[in-house]
Amino acid sequence: MEKIHLTNLNLILDDHKKEYMAGDEVSGLLTISMKGRLLLSNVKISFTCMGEAKWVENPGVRYQREGKVYHNKTNFFDYTYQMPKQYADNCLGAGDHVMPFKFRLPEEGIPSSFESIHGSVSYYVEAVIDEPAINEVHRIGEPIIVESPMRNNLNISVGGTAEKDLSIFGSGTLSLSANVVKKGFTAGEVIEVQCSVENQSSVDVVPRVTLYQTQIYMCGERHKSLEVALTEPIVGHKVKSETDGAEIISVPIPQEASLSIKSPIISIKYFVHITLDIPHAIDLHINLPIIVTNKSALGLN
Known part of the structure; x- marks a missing residue:
């Protein structure tokens, strides 16, 4: 297939919302402008929660001047939006296109957003357009904040x-x-x-x-x-x-x-x-x- 000639790629969350609660729906639009043609099967919209911890112990010690690095990175979840079957194999032509999407956050079992110098819990919506014919990938992401509050034993003394x-x-x-x-x-x-x-x-x-x-x-x-x-x-x-x-x-x-x-x-x-x-x-x-x-x-x- 010919090169897409992508001229614009934008990901817009509904109401430009940035903060969500566990159990909320995350929805928005992916807008694409291009001069070529694109198979919808080459478009992936995903919702990811990534946790990461990293620290250094004993820097400056003989034979280990940089210290021992501990690094842990885990995907808490990675959901891919499933397009309706009647559209998944369609081909988009040149021009402007708008693709709606939506995800549902789990109601429990996920951590709240957090960030420090030693680690983070990050949520983001990401769209990826793959052009396998020329080995090129277009990518855009939108970070969000998620609150997943603890609910048990809050009122005990x-x-x-x-x-x-x-x-x-x-x-x-x-x-x-x-x-x-x-x-x-x-x-x-x-x-x-x-x-x-x-x-x-x-x-x-x-x-x-x-x-x-x-x-x-x-x-x-x-x-x-x-x-x-x-x-x-x-x-x-x-x-x-x-x-x-x-x-x-x-x-x-x-x-x-x-x-x-x-x-x-x-x-x-x-x-x-x-x-x-x-x-x-x-x-x-x-x-x-x-x-x-x-x-x-x-x-x-």
Whole structure:
């Protein structure tokens, strides 16, 4: 078959939409302008979710100056739009042509979009036109953002306690309790952490709270884990010796925080870290796991 002489190739999503939810329909148009002829069987429109993790360990070590590179890349899914049979073997002539397409995102079992220096979860719609006669391929893609929120155990409360006996630089006992009334939150929401301190010791103590994100990247049996503080420590009120104290410490979730993710390549987790600062002694600590989801999963839409 003669060369296509492609003059324009464009992929347009309906309503120019860029953000989708798991279970949504993704639809749009592929526009083609050309001077030659084209078999529709040589046109492929696909919808892909790609996960990738990559990091380097021990760079600069003798005999391994570049370090050991760990790289994992996986297709979570790759759907190809099936044209109606009556059109699949047709031939397009010279001129302008418009081809509609649509896909349905799975309702569950897919990760949310994510990107960092060590990995990503990427979604995109791609159109490929193959010209086997001249060994040439034309390609165009459109990235989209997909939210696939966690929906289980969002409304259960989470709590913990820690205790300590002082001996060398003080005396008496200390007890720290903390809880949140639910486990699921949205980005931009404020977490209200209920802190209680029983200070039956000879020193004054102060609670503080920090929100952390844990990023876990996996490559076979190897993994890389990073803990990132998303907030500065938020300091509560001093609890004086031989007294008890209770307060709510408010911790904001950054607006740009990604959704919690659990996948074979990348997992994103969050926890509220509560510390009781004790002078001249090892502090008390409590970690409360939370889930960052969206309003739909929490029934707020």
